[in-house]
Amino acid sequence: MFVPTADPVREPPIIIVNTVLSMLSVNYPANKLACYVSDDGCSALTYFSLKEASKFAMIWVPFCKKYNVRVRAPFRYFLNPLVSTDDSAFRKDWEMTKREYEKLCRKVEDATGDSHRLDADDDFKAFSNTKPNDHSTIVKVVWENKGGLGDDKEVPHLVYISREKRPKYLHHYKTGAMNFLLRVSGLMTNAPYMLNVDCDMYVNEPDVVRQAMCVFLQNSKNSNHCAFVQFPQNFYDSCTNELAVLQSYLGRGVAGIQGPFYIGSGCFHTRRVMYGLSSDDIEDNGNLSSVATREFLAEDSLVKRYGSSKELVQSVVDALQRKSNPQKSLENLIEEAQQVGHCHYEYQTSWGNFGWLYDSVAEDINTSIGIHLRGWTSSFISPDPPAFVGSTPSLGLEAIVQQRRWSTGAIEVLFNQQSPLSGMFRRKIKFRQRLAYFWALMCIRSIPELVYCLLPAYCLLHNSALFPKGPCLGIIVTLLGMHCLYSLWQFMRLGFSVKSWYVAQSIWRIIATGSWLFSIQDIILKLLGISKIGFIVAKKTMPDKPTQGEDDGPKSDLRKFEFDSSHHFIPGTFILFVNLAALAIFFVGQQRSSCSHGGGGSGLAEACGCILVIMLFLPFLKGLFEHGKYGIPFSTLSKAVFLTVLFVVVSLGI
Numbered sequence: 001m002f003v004p005t006a007d008p009v010r011e012p013p014i015i016i017v018n019t020v021l022s023m024l025s026v027n028y029p030a031n032k033l034a035c036y037v038s039d040d041g042c043s044a045l046t047y048f049s050l051k052e053a054s055k056f057a058m059i060w061v062p063f064c065k066k067y068n069v070r071v072r073a074p075f076r077y078f079l080n081p082l083v084s085t086d087d088s089a090f091r092k093d094w095e096m097t098k099r100e101y102e103k104l105c106r107k108v109e110d111a112t113g114d115s116h117r118l119d120a121d122d123d124f125k126a127f128s129n130t131k132p133n134d135h136s137t138i139v140k141v142v143w144e145n146k147g148g149l150g151d152d153k154e155v156p157h158l159v160y161i162s163r164e165k166r167p168k169y170l171h172h173y174k175t176g177a178m179n180f181l182l183r184v185s186g187l188m189t190n191a192p193y194m195l196n197v198d199c200d201m202y203v204n205e206p207d208v209v210r211q212a213m214c215v216f217l218q219n220s221k222n223s224n225h226c227a228f229v230q231f232p233q234n235f236y237d238s239c240t241n242e243l244a245v246l247q248s249y250l251g252r253g254v255a256g257i258q259g260p261f262y263i264g265s266g267c268f269h270t271r272r273v274m275y276g277l278s279s280d281d282i283e284d285n286g287n288l289s290s291v292a293t294r295e296f297l298a299e300d301s302l303v304k305r306y307g308s309s310k311e312l313v314q315s316v317v318d319a320l321q322r323k324s325n326p327q328k329s330l331e332n333l334i335e336e337a338q339q340v341g342h343c344h345y346e347y348q349t350s351w352g353n354f355g356w357l358y359d360s361v362a363e364d365i366n367t368s369i370g371i372h373l374r375g376w377t378s379s380f381i382s383p384d385p386p387a388f389v390g391s392t393p394s395l396g397l398e399a400i401v402q403q404r405r406w407s408t409g410a411i412e413v414l415f416n417q418q419s420p421l422s423g424m425f426r427r428k429i430k431f432r433q434r435l436a437y438f439w440a441l442m443c444i445r446s447i448p449e450l451v452y453c454l455l456p457a458y459c460l461l462h463n464s465a466l467f468p469k470g471p472c473l474g475i476i477v478t479l480l481g482m483h484c485l486y487s488l489w490q491f492m493r494l495g496f497s498v499k500s501w502y503v504a505q506s507i508w509r510i511i512a513t514g515s516w517l518f519s520i521q522d523i524i525l526k527l528l529g530i531s532k533i534g535f536i537v538a539k540k541t542m543p544d545k546p547t548q549g550e551d552d553g554p555k556s557d558l559r560k561f562e563f564d565s566s567h568h569f570i571p572g573t574f575i576l577f578v579n580l581a582a583l584a585i586f587f588v589g590q591q592r593s594s595c596s597h598g599g600g601g602s603g604l605a606e607a608c609g610c611i612l613v614i615m616l617f618l619p620f621l622k623g624l625f626e627h628g629k630y631g632i633p634f635s636t637l638s639k640a641v642f643l644t645v646l647f648v649v650v651s652l653g654i
Ligand SMILES: O=c1ccn([C@@H]2O[C@H](COP(=O)(O)OP(=O)(O)O[C@H]3O[C@H](CO)[C@@H](O)[C@H](O)[C@H]3O)[C@@H](O)[C@H]2O)c(=O)[nH]1
Pocket: 003, 004, 005, 006, 007, 011, 038, 040, 172, 173, 174, 175, 177, 197, 198, 199, 200, 263, 264, 265, 361, 362, 363, 364, 402, 405, 406, 409, 535, 536, 537, 538, 539
């Protein structure tokens, strides 16, 4: 089980602690599980929090198993008060466990306020004088499960790792961290299946490991060809539902072709596949084919591919040949694990061509295409209640920057080795699956979307017709109506409201013109070699009271849209102003010379177009009248006004 984290400020350790606790307590034999936390932030605080969490786990895990607790992230479980129960033993245990959890929270909080006191402890020496981007590898066995406690009391291994970073070396952000996790876990426990989650995505279904294993091990003739099992991502703090709808339709749709995309979190991978095998490298009985044996197991090819660590190479051979591992003492493997975390370890190896694939900031979609190109299938499981739940950025800059990263990463995939374009003639991926991956091109839509948002206004100002008149207008209105009804039906079929559909339409337009537009700039600058693309970690928060949406479906709410002086808000404000200006000029002109205009120019249809655009950019309209973080700041307003004046002048042809 892998949990990557990168920044103790944007990803508060207590969130990671909860994710880890939820994983340690899943319903599965504890001696077959191990949890690895990779910390790209190289934070003593994170390590401290995990140490404390491992102590609390000795209470939490038996408690969850004894009472068959459903939600095993303590912050979530203790949000609800104890319902009156006659079982006084349960009440006592509940209260004691809650007290211990609160103690844990306090310890983490105190350490966050005063991290210097950790320096005094010898165990934290490795963290002194380190910077997140300049430090050597740290590997710490937080808890080693030596067995003997009985199944319901045992707590799986917990290992903290932080790979070496030096300013001169590329570290590939999360992707590099995932490959390090793959290597260290290979060395230490070498399980054939691996679950990875983002650090905020706690396990919400204790049987999730069994569910995934059912798919891997089911007795169908294709069982060996399922490379990964993907669960959808759900969020406890989301104000909108557009991602849930997208995942539901896209996820299930693609699942019917070759399998769902890997979406970065809530996914179980097969270790052998991550080591680079193709589907035809495996025979019907699951063994390596003779060609694959020659290709993968030759001594020099092993070192070239996987690096110089003998222990690691041996573990790869074992994994490829499906040999079970003798239990080893984790403490004895620390040195070897540190070696495979050196910056230069991957130098002249093929890491990044297998494992999690490099060259895209959206490593999920990139790795996903790589696996499907090698002929593997994947499976989608979407249980109710959801198996994984996490935090999503608040509506505003955080969400816009996240979407920008996703779409930039998706376009990056088009220009690298895994591109669905260059793989056009490779037969191992199904044609329709390849087409589905072109969904990655979505951000190119930003340019036509921007044009569509401006066209009605331009036509009104320029007094030229955008829409045909007479019965032909009926065709356009019918098409638009059908499209709206269809997407509305998609929402309602999943139990979402009309309002939630409207909010989603609005959010998609804002993303298209606020995030995707800038991704195109990112890609152009990257292709010209002017700048590189980085990974800005999304900010995570934890609720302190149950969210309203928990039982009656998440709420859709645009009122919480936050603004600041970022340039990401200029296009939206500009679009709003242009449409407002066009409407105002149109109505003023209409009143002044209602008799002088003939039927050739723009008219009510174009005005309706403007109104529609304004409705879609409603958060911006509201932002004009709000103050503080919900209001659009003056600097953004003035830039947008300047652009609007230019646009109006050009359109009017003055
Ligand atoms: O240098 C880095 C940057 C990020 N992360 C971790 O990567 C995970 C995902 O980062 P987050 O900021 O939460 O990104 P999201 O946009 O919320 O994540 C989605 O999009 C990412 C790709 O852009 C995928 O990697 C994620 O799995 C997917 O859930 C988190 O656990 C981070 O700690 C690292 O370990 N190292």
